[in-house]
Each structure stands twice: as structure tokens, then as C-alpha cells.
Amino acid sequence: MTSAHVYIGISLDGFIARKDDQIDWLDAFDVEGEEHGYDAFMEEMDVVVMGRRTYEKVLTFGFWPFSKPVVVLSNTLTGADVPDENAGKAEFFTGSPQDVLAHLDSKGWSKAYLDGGQVIQSFLRDGLVSDMILTRLPILIGEGLSLFGPVARDVRLEHIETKSFSKSGFVQSRYKVLNGAD
Amino acid sequence: MTSAHVYIGISLDGFIARKDDQIDWLDAFDVEGEEHGYDAFMEEMDVVVMGRRTYEKVLTFGFWPFSKPVVVLSNTLTGADVPDENAGKAEFFTGSPQDVLAHLDSKGWSKAYLDGGQVIQSFLRDGLVSDMILTRLPILIGEGLSLFGPVARDVRLEHIETKSFSKSGFVQSRYKVLNGAD
Numbered sequence: 001m002t003s004a005h006v007y008i009g010i011s012l013d014g015f016i017a018r019k020d021d022q023i024d025w026l027d028a029f030d031v032e033g034e035e036h037g038y039d040a041f042m043e044e045m046d047v048v049v050m051g052r053r054t055y056e057k058v059l060t061f062g063f064w065p066f067s068k069p070v071v072v073l074s075n076t077l078t079g080a081d082v083p084d085e086n087a088g089k090a091e092f093f094t095g096s097p098q099d100v101l102a103h104l105d106s107k108g109w110s111k112a113y114l115d116g117g118q119v120i121q122s123f124l125r126d127g128l129v130s131d132m133i134l135t136r137l138p139i140l141i142g143e144g145l146s147l148f149g150p151v152a153r154d155v156r157l158e159h160i161e162t163k164s165f166s167k168s169g170f171v172q173s174r175y176k177v178l179n180g181a182d
Numbered sequence: 183m184t185s186a187h188v189y190i191g192i193s194l195d196g197f198i199a200r201k202d203d204q205i206d207w208l209d210a211f212d213v214e215g216e217e218h219g220y221d222a223f224m225e226e227m228d229v230v231v232m233g234r235r236t237y238e239k240v241l242t243f244g245f246w247p248f249s250k251p252v253v254v255l256s257n258t259l260t261g262a263d264v265p266d267e268n269a270g271k272a273e274f275f276t277g278s279p280q281d282v283l284a285h286l287d288s289k290g291w292s293k294a295y296l297d298g299g300q301v302i303q304s305f306l307r308d309g310l311v312s313d314m315i316l317t318r319l320p321i322l323i324g325e326g327l328s329l330f331g332p333v334a335r336d337v338r339l340e341h342i343e344t345k346s347f348s349k350s351g352f353v354q355s356r357y358k359v360l361n362g363a364d
Contacts, residue, residue: 151324159351169341
């Protein structure tokens with residue numbers, strides 16, 4: 001079965017975006033010359049899975065930032081909604097996290113990068129996240145979209161490694177999710 | 183003026199206790215032989231400041247865990263509420279964070295350890311926290327009492343250092359609060 005992996009930046013108080021989806025605060029840090037490992041992570045992934053909200057945020061970037069196929073989870077969007085310039089780069093799918101992984105598996109994709117809070121929360125709730133790389137930014141934004149949400153029971157994780165970055169002050173930890181998928 | 187310092191354990195999803203104030207999940211980790219630095223931190227402090235809720239939690243421990251004077255912030259408790267066995271160890275005070283620090287200063291205490299979510303949040307909101315040592319535990323508990331809360335504007339921090347602990351998987355980061363007190 002396809003495995004699911006998280007790589008995401010998060011404020012010290014647990015948010016991945018402001019309430020209006022803005023991520024301006026991510027740009028407040030000097031990261032010049034720092035290698036946080038995103039490219040190496042993405043290189044290992046076969047497909048990117050995100051929710052509609054994250055997808056619509058990505059469309060505002062003005063460029064398509066993914067080199068791998070993208071699956072957008074949405075009950076309402078259809079293939080017709082993919083802008084022409086992104087044709088063939090993104091597809092839409094609706095179903096449970098388990099359904100999503102089965103679909104990815106059927107396409108021959110073995111590692112999925114989960115992007116966006118809602119998608120990550122739903123996969124965590126269903127015990128379907130293998131590991132997470134969390135990059136903690138040294139800022140409190142007070143309110144916004146939380147990375148984490150309710151869980152049916154405590155989820156234990158195994159800490160694999162932590163790196164900190166002297167210029168930005170980022171602290172990046174890698175965890176294996178113990179109650180999740182292996 | 184007295185400076186205020188935070189040293190606290192927090193779940194990966196940002197909680198310091200369950201909704202019912204339980205901290206049972208803190209005990210789920212094997213920390214034998216690990217030195218997390220609490221004693222060294224406390225040694226530097228002159229006084230402990232906590233809210234009523236934290237104080238009442240401490241009373242359930244069955245022992246008094248602080249070697250330094252304790253100031254409990256409460257609008258309702260009075261000196262008469264200190265159990266006999268803790269007489270002289272705790273006093274009650276009511277006032278704004280600024281008032282609290284002025285009070286501590288008048289007592290000759292120069293470094294205050296802030297304990298408990300409400301107290302920490304109120305001091306952060308007023309820009310009166312100097313630094314924070316956060317020990318992040320590898321567990322998601324889903325809901326509970328948040329360490330952080332709303333802030334009037336983004337609070338930037340300077341990352342000082344991060345240590346991780348191989349047995350427990352704890353990740354401990356020390357931050358200076360840049361928009362806060364110096």
C-alpha cells in the first residue's frame with residue numbers, strides 16, 4: 001500500500017497559515033544559504049496529495065511548484081476545473097484516506113506527500129501517516145489554521161532526529177508515527 | 183524589573199494538559215537517566231508564579247514540589263486558603279502581569295518562573311516574557327489546554343539552542359522572546 005508522508009512548516013504555536021490562508025509570516029525569516037531538505041524529501045515522493053483549500057492557495061502562487069503528479073482531494077472540483085496550464089499535472093479525487101491510498105497504489109505511486117492541514121489531520125485520524133518532518137518557525141501568530149486537530153486516541157510518535165538552523169532559527173524534527181501506518 | 187521565564191513540557195500538538203487538567207500523558211515516556219535541566223533552571227529562579235488552576239493541580243500531587251517561594255495569581259483565593267502544611271511557601275496576589283512583576287521586584291526577586299498556560303499567555307500578550315524553554319513531547323493528545331493563545335501581533339523569537347533526548351524522544355528548544363521583555 002502507498003505510504004503517506006508529511007513535510008510542513010509550522011509556527012511555534014501550531015499554525016500552518018493565518019485564518020485567511022495567508023502564509024506571509026513564512027517569509028519573515030532569513031533562510032539564505034540554509035538547506036532544509038525539501039528538495040531531497042520531494043525527490044523521494046511519487047505523488048503530492050492536497051485538499052482543495054491548499055490547491056487554491058497554490059494556484060495563487062502564479063507558478064506550479066510541484067515536479068510530481070498532484071492529487072487534489074475535493075468533493076466539488078472536477079477535471080474541468082484544472083487550469084489549462086496545469087492540465088495533466090493535477091487530478092481530482094474524492095474518498096476516504098484509505099480510498100485515496102488505494103487509488104494511488106493502483107496508479108503505481110508508492111510514496112505520497114501529504115500537504116495541507118485538513119488532509120494531514122484526516123490521514124492522522126485514520127492512522128495512515130508514516131512519518132512527519134515538522135519545521136518549527138520561531139514565531140507566534142496567535143490564531144490561524146492548525147496543523148493538528150482532534151484524534152480518537154493519543155498518537156505516539158518516535159523521534160528520529162532534530163536539526164536546528166542558525167540563521168533562520170528553524171527547528172526541524174522528524175518523527176515516525178507509531179500508531180499510524182508502518 | 184523582575185524578568186519572567188518559561189520552562190514547560192508540551193505535546194507535539196501544543197497542549198500542556200488534557201481538558202480535565204490531567205497530565206497523565208507526561209508519564210508515558212521513559213526518561214530514566216535523562217537530564218532535562220529542570221533543576222538547573224529552577225536553581226536560577228527566585229520565585230515561581232502560577233495561576234489558580236495550576237496551583238490546585240499542584241495541591242493534588244500530595245507533596246510540595248517547589249524549593250522557591252510561590253506566588254499564586256488569583257482573584258478569589260486568599261492567604262486563608264493556603265493549607266497549613268504549605269504556610270509560608272505560597273502567597274496569593276491579584277493584578278496585571280506588570281503589577282505582578284512590580285510586586286516581585288519589591289520583594290527582591292529578580293527572576294520569576296512562570297508556570298501554567300493562563301499565566302504564560304497573559305505575560306506573553308503583555309510582552310513580559312524574557313525567554314522560554316519548551317520541551318516538546320512526541321505525542322498528539324488531540325485536545326486540551328493550549329500553551330499558547332491569541333496575541334495582539336506576531337511575536338518573534340530568537341532560537342538559542344535545541345537539544346533532543348534519545349530515550350524519551352523529547353525535543354527541548356530555548357527561545358528568547360524578541361518582542362518581549364529584555
